[in-house]
Amino acid sequence: xxxxxxxxxxxxxxxxxxxxxxxxxxxxxxxxxxxxxxxxxxxxxxxxxxxxxxxxxxxxxxxxxxxxxxxxxxxxxxxxxxxxxxxxxxxxxxxxxxxxxxxxxxxxxxxxxxxxxxxxx
Numbered sequence: 001x002x003x004x005x006x007x008x009x010x011x012x013x014x015x016x017x018x019x020x021x022x023x024x025x026x027x028x029x030x031x032x033x034x035x036x037x038x039x040x041x042x043x044x045x046x047x048x049x050x051x052x053x054x055x056x057x058x059x060x061x062x063x064x065x066x067x068x069x070x071x072x073x074x075x076x077x078x079x080x081x082x083x084x085x086x087x088x089x090x091x092x093x094x095x096x097x098x099x100x101x102x103x104x105x106x107x108x109x110x111x112x113x114x115x116x117x118x119x120x121x
Contacts, residue, residue, distance in 0.1 A: 013044060017047075017049075030092075035092060047074075051077035055073035083104055
């Protein structure tokens with residue numbers, strides 16, 4: 001994937017994701033079923049919004065892999081989008097505290113480290 005493809009894909013899917021979040025939250029009353037419909041769309045919106053920023057930061061810091069390959073930056077942004085959507089969902093249900101948020105972040109960070117080690121082989 002080229003950097004232009006990352007920017008185009010991120011822009012198009014971020015607009016689609018945020019429009020979906022707005023439509024779903026306006027159309028559905030608050031319930032666990034509605035939350036299950038909104039959170040995947042929120043994950044898409046957050047991932048695609050964060051992907052260009054993750055790629056730019058990785059290039060600026062000269063991180064091996066993510067700066068040269070936009071696909072890897074997209075995967076790193078997905079971990080962020082998934083973490084943020086889970087934290088938002090838990091917060092709406094009243095189940096989030098700082099320890100849970102940090103634990104999830106560490107688990108997702110370790111997952112990304114494992115995937116990076118696995119793809120190097």
